[in-house]
Amino acid sequence: MRVEIVEVGPRDGLQNEAVTVPTGVKVEFVRRLAAAGARRIEVTSFVRPDRVPQLADAEEVLAGVADLDVAVSALVFNERGLRRARAAAVAEVNLVLVATDSFSMRNQGAPVAAAVASSRRLAGQAHDAGLRVTLTVGAAWGCPFEGEVDPAQVLRIVEGVPDVDEVCVADTIGAGTPGRITSLLGAVRGVTDRPLRCHFHNTRNSGYANAYAAITAGAVALDASSGGIGGCPFAPRATGNIATEDLAWALGRDGYETGLSLPGLLDAAALVERTLGRQVPAQLGRTDPFPPGAGASSLGGTR
Amino acid sequence: MRVEIVEVGPRDGLQNEAVTVPTGVKVEFVRRLAAAGARRIEVTSFVRPDRVPQLADAEEVLAGVADLDVAVSALVFNERGLRRARAAAVAEVNLVLVATDSFSMRNQGAPVAAAVASSRRLAGQAHDAGLRVTLTVGAAWGCPFEGEVDPAQVLRIVEGVPDVDEVCVADTIGAGTPGRITSLLGAVRGVTDRPLRCHFHNTRNSGYANAYAAITAGAVALDASSGGIGGCPFAPRATGNIATEDLAWALGRDGYETGLSLPGLLDAAALVERTLGRQVPAQLGRTDPFPPGAGASSLGGTR
Numbered sequence: 001m002r003v004e005i006v007e008v009g010p011r012d013g014l015q016n017e018a019v020t021v022p023t024g025v026k027v028e029f030v031r032r033l034a035a036a037g038a039r040r041i042e043v044t045s046f047v048r049p050d051r052v053p054q055l056a057d058a059e060e061v062l063a064g065v066a067d068l069d070v071a072v073s074a075l076v077f078n079e080r081g082l083r084r085a086r087a088a089a090v091a092e093v094n095l096v097l098v099a100t101d102s103f104s105m106r107n108q109g110a111p112v113a114a115a116v117a118s119s120r121r122l123a124g125q126a127h128d129a130g131l132r133v134t135l136t137v138g139a140a141w142g143c144p145f146e147g148e149v150d151p152a153q154v155l156r157i158v159e160g161v162p163d164v165d166e167v168c169v170a171d172t173i174g175a176g177t178p179g180r181i182t183s184l185l186g187a188v189r190g191v192t193d194r195p196l197r198c199h200f201h202n203t204r205n206s207g208y209a210n211a212y213a214a215i216t217a218g219a220v221a222l223d224a225s226s227g228g229i230g231g232c233p234f235a236p237r238a239t240g241n242i243a244t245e246d247l248a249w250a251l252g253r254d255g256y257e258t259g260l261s262l263p264g265l266l267d268a269a270a271l272v273e274r275t276l277g278r279q280v281p282a283q284l285g286r287t288d289p290f291p292p293g294a295g296a297s298s299l300g301g302t303r
Numbered sequence: 304m305r306v307e308i309v310e311v312g313p314r315d316g317l318q319n320e321a322v323t324v325p326t327g328v329k330v331e332f333v334r335r336l337a338a339a340g341a342r343r344i345e346v347t348s349f350v351r352p353d354r355v356p357q358l359a360d361a362e363e364v365l366a367g368v369a370d371l372d373v374a375v376s377a378l379v380f381n382e383r384g385l386r387r388a389r390a391a392a393v394a395e396v397n398l399v400l401v402a403t404d405s406f407s408m409r410n411q412g413a414p415v416a417a418a419v420a421s422s423r424r425l426a427g428q429a430h431d432a433g434l435r436v437t438l439t440v441g442a443a444w445g446c447p448f449e450g451e452v453d454p455a456q457v458l459r460i461v462e463g464v465p466d467v468d469e470v471c472v473a474d475t476i477g478a479g480t481p482g483r484i485t486s487l488l489g490a491v492r493g494v495t496d497r498p499l500r501c502h503f504h505n506t507r508n509s510g511y512a513n514a515y516a517a518i519t520a521g522a523v524a525l526d527a528s529s530g531g532i533g534g535c536p537f538a539p540r541a542t543g544n545i546a547t548e549d550l551a552w553a554l555g556r557d558g559y560e561t562g563l564s565l566p567g568l569l570d571a572a573a574l575v576e577r578t579l580g581r582q583v584p585a586q587l588g589r590t591d592p593f594p595p596g597a598g599a600s601s602l603g604g605t606r
Contacts, residue, residue: 147593174590174593175593177552180556203590204549204552205549206511208508209511243508246507250512254480283508284507287477287542288447291445291478292450
């Protein structure tokens with residue numbers, strides 16, 4: 001069985017880092033990920049540079065990877081962002097909403113209902129422009145400001161932006177657990193027939209268990225970040241995404257096809273680790289690969 | 304549904320630590336775990352003090368916790384260990400075998416077949432003495448010396464020591480993944496009718512997903528260590544057990560009953576972290592509890 005891993009390290013991974021990563025390193029990061037077999041990469045976000053300075057070079061990074069045979073996506077929050085995405089010729093725009101009003105005011109500057117209406121318009125405009133459109137519902141399993149999230153809030157957003165090519169349900173702060181993943185995805189399945197993707201953070205060590213629960217519940221794609229880096233500038237103490245290499249290792253051992261090469265992923269993570277100057281949360285890069293040799297060419301090379 | 308978490312921090316957690324933990328701190332650690340609701344605690348191991356100096360004070364620690372209303376267990380490898388266990392009045396002895404000859408030579412000083420014969424005798428003697436006896440099969444999903452482990456090697460050990468009260472299947476080096484947990488436990492179920500327990504290390508970030516897979520496959524108990532500390536002195540680069548507090552948090556959110564209190568577990572882990580002088584692998588102690596307040600009394604107190 002195939003599971004598609006969407007690489008979000010360049011965007012969700014880097015956006016919250018204090019170290020300003022040079023544009024050239026970002027380009028090299030994306031190129032290594034592509035070389036490792038990644039075919040969908042969330043490269044950047046069209047946000048205001050003063051709000052997320054780390055991603056101010058969105059256009060430059062995209063230009064640097066334009067020759068790759070990869071489906072490149074970027075986050076878009078408004079019409080200005082959509083214009084930038086079209087000009088940069090990305091293949092896919094990701095419209096991100098969050099499940100609660102408190103978080104939505106901080107993340108989008110508008111309450112949920114207004115953000116839904118805006119995203120519905122954006123989805124139509126993006127489709128008219130020939131772009132693939134995905135919808136992410138963030139804070140679906142818990143909000144850093146309001147605590148527990150009623151599943152009905154998630155369903156209202158999914159129903160409110162129906163004209164999308166894929167729905168991603170995101171556990172922005174790592175509050176989800178496998179039983180809750182199963183039940184919410186079942187409910188989401190009841191209100192949309194779009195392919196389901198999931199996005200997990202490993203804040204409380206439940207991220208990988210959640211990923212398996214999501215696959216079992218019918219998700220066909222999972223976000224992950226190289227090295228397990230990541231966070232959210234507007235969600236206090238959100239920690240890293242689940243790590244691409246650790247997820248790909250586990251899925252591979254269980255017979256799932258991801259199309260990813262472990263040595264290649266370790267090469268990409270080594271670049272991130274060196275650039276950030278700290279140990280990344282992923283475990284595979286700092287232990288023996290298993291079975292011996294699975295990641296050897298990388299471990300013996302760049303690390 | 305109830306899931307029993309067996310606390311192994313005082314033994315598996317501490318035995319590989321370079322810091323020699325004072326006996327009084329070990330006693331306080333066990334007492335905090337009991338106060339947090341732990342009802343089965345693997346306190347120590349009756350091994351040669353020159354091989355595992357950290358556990359040389361087995362009798363003193365056990366004497367210090369003898370008044371607790373807790374089922375205390377200890378590892379036993381030979382008749383001398385069994386005599387020490389009887390003298391110390393532990394309720395349960397844990398006989399540990401490992402699945403491969405290479406590892407068995409290092410861990411028990413004998414190949415698997417000889418270790419099985421020895422354990423069978425020990426199990427009989429322990430039962431005759433009125434002790435509860437559990438059998439752990441280590442390196443069941445991978446060996447640090449031989450790599451992949453044939454499930455038949457695990458089954459032979461389980462069948463070779465039939466007279467036990469519980470069988471624990473252990474992923475000593477964190478090589479297991481959920482699909483492999485499910486299939487091996489199914490095979491083990493075919494050769495024993497004893498209750499099944501599992502023991503996972505989070506070496507490659509699959510430990511918590513494995514725990515959920517084990518429960519789904521019929522395991523009724525899971526080992527975990529406070530703070531996620533742990534390793535194995537004879538298994539290179541084995542890293543920590545899954546953390547009791549992170550596991551209990553996830554299971555609790557999914558409606559499983561563990562009988563454990565998160566604030567109490569965080570108090571115990573805080574003691575370990577302070578004693579070891581380094582950040583422990585568990586995540587719950589360094590993020591916000593979720594929902595807010597779930598671990599508040601501890602976080603506001605000792606940390």
